[in-house]
Amino acid sequence: MGSSVRNWLWLLLVLALGGLFYWGMKRNPKELPSVLAKERRPAPDFTLPLLPPYREEWGEALRLSDYLGKKPIVLNFWASWCYPACYEEAPVLEATWRRYKDQVLFVGINTQDKEGEALRFIQQFGLTFPQVFDPRGRVGVDYGMYGVPETFLIDGEGRVRVRHAGAIDQASLEGYLKEVLP
Amino acid sequence: MRAWALWFLFFLGAWAQGGLTSPPPDLSPEVFAIARELRCPVCQGESAAESNSGVAVEMRRLIAEMLGEGKTKDEIKAFFVERYGEWILYEPPKRGVTLWVWLLPVLGLILLGLGLFAYFRPKKPLPPELLEEAERRLKEPQ
């Protein structure tokens, strides 16, 4: 009896291995969890210079804590060299911003980019929500960002609720907004 | 070749870390020792010491700054774990869900030792004529 079980052990092993690998193929290995969103941590604060087109309306620099806890915030990390994902989501972000501008604040964080390139990108898509400039990408590290584009949703209490990796589409963005809007 | 030059200019611009004219900071051997134990977030299985991606460059810079502030290796590693979770550690911590990856090789080695001990211990020695027979058969062409 015992030895017949042992004789079939190899088959169990092969099947288990096959199952594990098959499952591994089905999932997306690049999907990584966000510690901030999982634990609903308070959004890390930052003060970054605004890009020139926004200075008139928003001032020289933007301090996130000035806006935290007042209304929900959509934080979008992007770069002009991030093609095509950032180019796909820019119109979506702009359109949604225009629709929800009274209830939600949108902030774009241009990451690891060159100012000239960033301005060209902004002009191309006519982005009207405030854009800050983080050439070294330090704020990205504070948010546990893997790579551009990534979008974070901060609720009315100033806590991170959602992290979306990759280009964001209209439906997902609206879905997230419903979560954070009162 | 003009297209090339154009491309080159565009490319340099895009690659430049913000196009700052300020050069990167000096990095001591300790920076690399710590960076080697941290995973580069955007890369596919490279450490923060090896990768030349923007995040890895910034991570090395952060490590250098924190070392300058007198922080210890463990504090610096904790800084990154705080933001990225334990996924960022290339050396899995010896607790929780990754404890078993450390224990299993040790357990396996112990089992192996016990198995070999049993294998080598002559429980009931085979009669010599049987052994001779086995040796003789072996030498015969099959």
Add this chain to the structure above:
Amino acid sequence: MTPALLGNLGVSLALAFSLLGLALSLLAYHQGDGRFLRGAKALVAPAFLAALAAFLALEWALITHDFSVAYVARNHSVQDPLWVTLVTPWAALEGSILLWGLLQTLYTFLASRKPLDPWRASLVLAVLFGIQVFFFGVMATIASPFQTLPNPPADGVGPNPLLQNHWMMAVHPVLMYLGFVGLSVPFAYAVAAMVVRRYQTWVGETRWWTLIAWGFLTAGKVAGMWWSYEVLGWGGYWAWDPVENASFIPWLLATAFLHTAIVQETRGAFKAWNFAFVTLAFAATVLGTFLTRSGVIQSVHAFAEGPVGPAFLGAFLFFTALGLGLLSRVSREVRDTVVFRPLSREGALLLGAFFFAGWALVVVLGTFYPLLVEAFAGAKVSVGAPFFNQVSAPLGVGILFLMGVGPLLPWRKPRAEVFRNLYLLLGVLLLGTLGGLLRGYTLGASLAVGLFLYNTAAILLLVREGVLARVKAGLSPWGFLANRRRVGSLVVHFAVALMGLGIAFSQTYRLESEKTLYRGQAWEVGGVRMELLGVRALDEGRRFAVEASLRTDRFGEVRPRLHFYPQMNSPLPAPKVVYTPGNDYYFLLMDFDREKGEWASIRLIVTPLVFWMWVAGGLMALGTLYILWPVARREELKGVSPA
């Protein structure tokens, strides 16, 4: 006739011949009819020729810049130098599978020439044809190298620049495939042995193939390490990346098999282990391709995810199940009946093999642990180099220890003079380690010094023994060299000890430092003084290069570079490596002043004894070659070189 047409024809014919060959050889076994076997054997050469035609068609398409072939459009550019064009067939997935398939048909052809009883001959052919059916089936369906484009572009992007940066990359994949394919022959013989229940002779009959496979795998791994060191610009040679691990696992299992096979050949023991090791080693060769192509695991080497992942997973599971299933059927009959003593040659060989197999198991565990955790706990974790280095060190020490004492132990039970040698060797080990500690080395490095001296002493003792025995018998002492198996294995063992020393020191004493230098500024680090002379940009057609000139006190002028390729997101550093017998000096240009060229960031990595690792790699290949050299077989037949 277009290249695509010829290629498709070649692939289809190779598949058809292999299918027919598989059917005929299975029939030959079932019916016990020699005519079917002759028919199957007659298909071996045509299958090889068809595969060769397909491979040459791909070369033809590349040389004539036929961009209507999708593979050429994706991996070739008219600007590529000729040598890059010629090696482009193995620069991407489809071409690599074609090369793999071609080498398989070549090995099948060579293996089928060997005389063998008709029962096993038909089974061996069936297995080898079956493997060919898999490869050409994949090429004919999901990964065709000859898919055509309706609107061919005027020029392509060329192969991955990483692959054209060093000539080693042209060699490394071919060596790896020659090794992988080499394991298919012992595997086929093992399957045949288990089916016809003749368990003893197959290891001896496939010794040549096992050695060939081992030699190529070793050379391929060392070539890959060298390439990684000289091209990737991180100053290391081994990253414990999942894909590196996946090609390390077959090497470890093949090494285990190589050693237990000796015991079966001489004492008829370990039959079950040999069946298991050869099955797992062969199956592991397929696993590597699955890992690289399926996106199961994050890796630097992972390529675009394609449909071949599931196919290779299926093949891996099938071969594993075939080998292990047959083994479990006959497990009662292959049990060892002989009594072993640990202090004997076979004891040391078994223990050594277990260290290698255990190492393979640990590498498997570490590589797949993140996947396991994700599947069952839903968490993402990383298992990287620090883990693998820590668990590998004790295993490496165990292997190096057994390697010294093993060949000195006689079969069955130790003689009195063996103990004298043993104490002498332990003394050398102890003194060497103590000497290292006194010089201020870490325990690991000191142990590596001790083990290197201990192994060298063991080899000298063995040579002395062999030569003295000859002199006593009135024979020329040079005759010892004719015992190729012994001499070759001693050369390989010495090389392994040297490699161990190199790995221990390069891992322990590596100095890495980075500094931004302004023009004329000097920097002294790691025993070198350098001064930045300037930075300049060069237009090299295929790429742009930025070069920093450094004046050093010891090596004259050194010029590390950054290469900018149009198809790459970030520049590739082209390090300047200065090898010396003691330390390697690895100069890297990391960043530079884009506006005025006033400054450059230089990284210097100083690593000891890396040079000797490449020497060791060469010695391993030479030692294997010495054993395999055809003269030896003739001499053995003449009875000139009994041990």
